[in-house]
Amino acid sequence: MSEIKHIPVLYNECIEGLNIKPEGIYLDMTLGGFGHGAGICKQLGPNGTYIGLDMDTAAISRGETLSEEFQNKKIIRHSNYKDFETVLNDNGIHSLDGCLMDLGISSFQVEEAARGFSFLKDGPLDMRMDTTKGQTAADIVNGYSEEAIKEILYKYGEEKFAPRIARAIAEKRKTKPFETTLQLAEAVKEGVPKKFWFEGKHPATRTFQAVRIEVNEELIRLFETIVSVIERLNKGGRLCVISFHSLEDRIVKTAMAHKSKGCDCPKELPVCVCGKVPEIKLINRSPITPSERELTDNPRSRSAKLRIAEKL
Secondary structure, eight states: OOOOOOOOTTHHHHHHHHTOOTTOEEEESOOTTSHHHHHHHHHOOTTOEEEEEESOHHHHHHHHHHGGGOOSEEEEEEOOGGGHHHHHHHTTOOOEEEEEEEOSOOHHHHHOGGGOOOSSSOOBSOOOSSTTSSOOHHHHHHHSOHHHHHHHHHHHHOOTTHHHHHHHHHHHHHHSOOOBHHHHHHHHHHHSOGGGTTSSSOTTHHHHHHHHHHHHTTTTTHHHHHHHHHHHEEEEEEEEEEEOSHHHHHHHHHHHHHHHOOOOSOTTOSSOOSOOOOOEEESOSSOBOOOHHHHHHOGGGTTOEEEEEEEO
16 A cells, blocks of 8 residues: 655645744644644744644554654644643643644545545545544434434535435435445435536535534534634734635634624724723734645645634
8 A cells, every 4th residue: 555645734834824933832733644743843942842632543643653853842642622721731831822723634534445534435434533432424324314414414514415415315224224435425426416426526525524524523612712722822822723614714714803803892882891802913814725836736725724813
């Protein structure tokens, strides 16, 4: 088997955006392939600290191995990024100089058929980022009601053919429960009119996204986590967030807007009584997207959007 090549998305833009201080403390909330992590560690001096979190135990093992070449302090933990405050508190860390949130799945997860993320590779219908616990994609497509599946496809996949796909899934599983990714992909195709099969994305793209988000509860507490990270940043500290679909980006944009806005008082009041002041400034009003060169080198980066904020 050929070695999987990991290309960190918007690498230069993220490292530049973090504005890394050699003695600073930086949190990488989704360690992944350790591409961005290596970039952060390269900028840190011996007294700088890198904190890497991931739900995926394989990512943790990879990060522990690859980080050995760097001399800075390192804290690498198997943890959901939503629990970052527990990791910080356990290590006596109260504030950060920067944080990176890469909300995408890694090349390793997509390319390894056994993980069940890809509709192009046949493997067990899993999709868990943390394989040590939780329900699998098979549990959802076999156990949820047709109505519940339809709602998930609408909510997390923005899939216009959600009713047809949910019906196809419900009918197929009557004969045999879904076990593999290609079984699900074929059922989805049956629910999508053929004239849409070859227009842009694979017909199963939105369904697999929706099921994956449901499996990993990816959008739950995302807003609250971003707000909490901002509150932990030191003055001048930077937060960089990479999102990969409109649902994520909408939450990121809303959270940053909430923290960058001052007075929330009704307009009819003559003076401010809430006392709310901006906590961050937005470094980029519009999201940063991959260059044409990056899109050529790494087509999977096509939907990536980077938003950067700085603590005031």
